[in-house]
Amino acid sequence: MPRSTPFSKFIFTALLLVSTSSLGATQATLDKQELTDTMKKATEFMVEKVSYKGGYVWSYLPDFSRRWGEMEAYETMIWVQKPGTASMGHLFLDAHHATGDEYYYRAAMKVAGALIKGQHKSGGWNYFIDFAGSKSEQRWYQTIGASGWRLEEFHHYYGNATFDDGATIEAAEFLLRLYLEKGDKKIKRALDKSIDFVLSSQYPIGGWPQRYPPAGEFSKQGLADYSKYITFNDDVAADNIHFLLFYYQTTGDTRVLDAIIRGMNAFLVTHIGPPQPGWAMQYSLDLQPAAARTYEPKALSASLTYDNVEQLLYFYELTGETKFLARIPETISWLKSLAVETAEGPRYPLAVELNTNRVLYVHRKGSDSTNGKYYVDYNPEKPLIHNRPLRELDINALEAKYRRVLEKPKSELLARSPLKSTKIVPLPDYFTLVFGRASDLNSRDKQQSSSSEENARRIMAELNSQHFWPTPLRATSNPYIGPGPQEPVPGDFSTTRVGDKYDTSPYYSENPTIGISTGVYIRNMGMLINALLEMEAQGKSMH
Numbered sequence: 450m451p452r453s454t455p456f457s458k459f460i461f462t463a464l465l466l467v468s469t470s471s472l473g474a475t476q477a478t479l480d481k482q483e484l485t486d487t488m489k490k491a492t493e494f495m496v497e498k499v500s501y502k503g504g505y506v507w508s509y510l511p512d513f514s515r516r517w518g519e520m521e522a523y524e525t526m527i528w529v530q531k532p533g534t535a536s537m538g539h540l541f542l543d544a545h546h547a548t549g550d551e552y553y554y555r556a557a558m559k560v561a562g563a564l565i566k567g568q569h570k571s572g573g574w575n576y577f578i579d580f581a582g583s584k585s586e587q588r589w590y591q592t593i594g595a596s597g598w599r600l601e602e603f604h605h606y607y608g609n610a611t612f613d614d615g616a617t618i619e620a621a622e623f624l625l626r627l628y629l630e631k632g633d634k635k636i637k638r639a640l641d642k643s644i645d646f647v648l649s650s651q652y653p654i655g656g657w658p659q660r661y662p663p664a665g666e667f668s669k670q671g672l673a674d675y676s677k678y679i680t681f682n683d684d685v686a687a688d689n690i691h692f693l694l695f696y697y698q699t700t701g702d703t704r705v706l707d708a709i710i711r712g713m714n715a716f717l718v719t720h721i722g723p724p725q726p727g728w729a730m731q732y733s734l735d736l737q738p739a740a741a742r743t744y745e746p747k748a749l750s751a752s753l754t755y756d757n758v759e760q761l762l763y764f765y766e767l768t769g770e771t772k773f774l775a776r777i778p779e780t781i782s783w784l785k786s787l788a789v790e791t792a793e794g795p796r797y798p799l800a801v802e803l804n805t806n807r808v809l810y811v812h813r814k815g816s817d818s819t820n821g822k823y824y825v826d827y828n829p830e831k832p833l834i835h836n837r838p839l840r841e842l843d844i845n846a847l848e849a850k851y852r853r854v855l856e857k858p859k860s861e862l863l864a865r866s867p868l869k870s871t872k873i874v875p876l877p878d879y880f881t882l883v884f885g886r887a888s889d890l891n892s893r894d895k896q897q898s899s900s901s902e903e904n905a906r907r908i909m910a911e912l913n914s915q916h917f918w919p920t921p922l923r924a925t926s927n928p929y930i931g932p933g934p935q936e937p938v939p940g941d942f943s944t945t946r947v948g949d950k951y952d953t954s955p956y957y958s959e960n961p962t963i964g965i966s967t968g969v970y971i972r973n974m975g976m977l978i979n980a981l982l983e984m985e986a987q988g989k990s991m992h
Contacts, residue, residue: 479902479984485548487909488977492544494916495537495970496556501527502580503563504534507889508922509965511915518577519614520597520953521926523589525581527563529574532889532968534560535619539880540971542626546878547978554630561627564620565639571662572646573610573617576602583608593929596953598818599835599946601742605667607676610646611660612685617646618692625692626876629699644696647689648708652679655715656732657689659741670822675731675741679719681753682730682741686712687760694767698867698874709868713764716757717772725806726780727754738803744811744823744836751787751797752840754780758847762854767866769859774851781848789839796839800825810838816942816949817933831943879982881975890924890955892968905980908973920969921961926953 499509504527506518515521518528527534538560545553567578579586587606594603602613610617621643628636650661656679666674680686690712693705719732727749729738740747758777765773788795789808800809810832815821823833832838863869913919926947933951942948947956 479905479980481981481984484905484909484977484981484984485550487912488544488548488974488981489550489552490916491912491918491970491974492541492553492556495967496559499917499965499967500559500563501525502566503559503561504528504567504578505537505967506577507533507967508891508920508924510922510962511964515928517924517926517955520600520603520955521593521928522577523579523581523585525585526577526579526589527567528577529564529567529620530576530614530616531619532892532971533577534563535623536971537967538564538623538627539619540974542623542630543879543881543978544974545630547981557623557627558633561624561636561639564624565635568620568639568642569610569646571610571649572642572644573612573650573661574620575610576614576616593953596818596929596932596951598813598821598948598952599744599833599954601669601744604669604818607660607664607667609660609662609664611676612650612657612680612689613659614683615688617643618688621647622692622695625696625699626880629876644702644705647693648705651689651708651711652715652734653711654679654718654736655711655713656680656719657685657712659685659731670743672740672743673733675739678731678733678739678741679715679736680731681719681728681757682745684756686715687756694867695876699876701871701873706868713768713773716761716764717776720757720776720780721749723779724783725749725801725803726776726783727751727801728757729753744813744833746800746809746811746825748800748802748809750799751784751801752799752842754784755797755842755844755847759850762850765854766857766862767868769863769866774855777851781844781851784842784844784847788844791839794841797842797844799836799838799840808838811836813943814937816937816940817951818948819933819951820935820937821942821948834944835946879978881971882979889966889968890957891920891922891964891966892972901976901980901983904976908976911973917965918969918973919963920966922964922966923957923961924955925958925961926955927951929953 499505506516506522506526506528509516518533519530529535538557541553541557541560568574590603590606597603612618624636624640624643628640651657658677659680660676663677668674690709693709697705719728719736721727729749730745730753731739731741733739738747738749758780761773761777787797787801787806798808802809807827809825810827810829811823811825812831813821813823867874911918927950930951933949938949947954
């Protein structure tokens with residue numbers, strides 16, 4: 450559950466990816482042609498050998514006999530959830546801006562074509578698109594999806610769209626960027642549908658559900674269906690507001706202003722008062738904290754509360770309205786009181802019991818999705834590895850940020866706010882290294898050199914003769930072999946990422962196979978773009 454990146458400095462002005470402090474850091478000894486040739490070869494491989502109907506999943510075996518998004522995918526599938534198809538579209542636009550090569554724009558248009566073909570009739574997107582049709586998609590949910598023990602969002606086929614993990618919003622954001630390039634009418638129609646989806650799915654109180662439009666109820670272990678709950682988890686509300694701000698600042702379309710304002714106010718309405726001034730990850734429609742997946746109990750969350758305080762600071766910078774600051778001091782004090790001392794230092798609970806402030810620890814028993822169950826208690830022994838109960842939070846940094854915001858002149862904030870201006874402001878030219886932080890579980894950053902040139906040289910040298918970056922696919926999964934047994938198989942799976950051989954959840958292999966990673970391609974291309982921009986900036990500074 451990554452924390453969202455504050456968007457204010459990118460919304461207020463169209464900044465370049467490269468900071469002025471780094472310009473000139475690269476010695477002009479890299480061969481520009483060699484660098485751009487490497488970018489082009491790697492991209493041609495992805496576009497012409499890897500993509501399916503213009504879209505992508507997260508990773509592939511070199512012979513394409515198996516492929517994965519968050520879970521194993523059919524050959525006919527593409528993944529929308531980042532870092533998948535829309536993330537690739539963002540990268541192609543970045544490369545187009547950096548090089549001026551129309552090939553990258555055409556690649557971005559192919560991505561758009563895939564997303565448009567898979568856009569739900571309501572205007573949003575699911576986690577993935579199956580071009581083989583709904584029967585194939587339902588078969589996947591009934592087999593691979595249902596067998597992923599720890600990925601309960603894939604246990605039921607809703608047939609609608611989701612905001613979870615940025616699936617809908619990143620696709621819509623990419624279409625916005627692409628439309629702003631050349632004003633393509635086909636892109637505009639799909640973008641308009643996505644805007645309508647965000648607006649129509651918003652509750653009057655200002656929050657958004659995880660999935661929309663409403664579909665059949667799905668209950669697991671007696672819990673109510675959570676897909677319609679007002680959702681903050683995985684940055685649903687924050688990402689929706691930021692996207693609408695991007696749209697407003699670049700188009701001036703005032704119909705989204707009310708949705709932005711109500712969305713911001715929903716953070717205030719759902720804030721729990723003393724003695725527990727924090728937030729839950731999701732709320733029932735009567736605004737009560739609610740459970741979601743069976744390992745997400747009804748509780749408040751320190752890590753989510755930290756994120757939401759950051760959002761309130763941002764909302765104040767947008768509006769100058771002190772209501773967004775009023776309850777931050779008591780919330781920070783509450784967060785401090787939740788610290789759990791560990792050998793690594795203070796940590797803060799993912800789940801805080803209502804009324805008591807006790808840390809809730811989630812455990813599991815069994816061996817797969819057929820016989821396994823999650824349960825909650827106060828015992829810190831053997832917690833889940835895939836949903837860590839204690840998180841590192843820099844509360845002092847949050848408090849310092851609050852003080853800095855208080856010191857900013859309100860007139861200066863409002864002068865820069867897109868909500869208080871009718872001036873059209875372009876988006877940043879480069880999104881990949883700023884917003885593309887999601888990992889495909891194989892693309893976690895290596896230890897980088899201090900020099901962009903050194904990074905670029907290493908990346909260029911690592912491109913193989915087939916023109917992809919060979920990557921150890923640490924993340925793999927058991928192939929689907931049928932539903933698990935009613936009785937657990939022997940073994941302790943309480944702290945593992947995967948259960949028995951019937952569990953199709955991804956896990957980390959001790960002996961990874963070398964393969965192709967979409968995330969590694971995006972990361973490496975982003976660093977080559979960064980090096981290219983630094984080279985060009987240094988060249989300009991010398992004239």
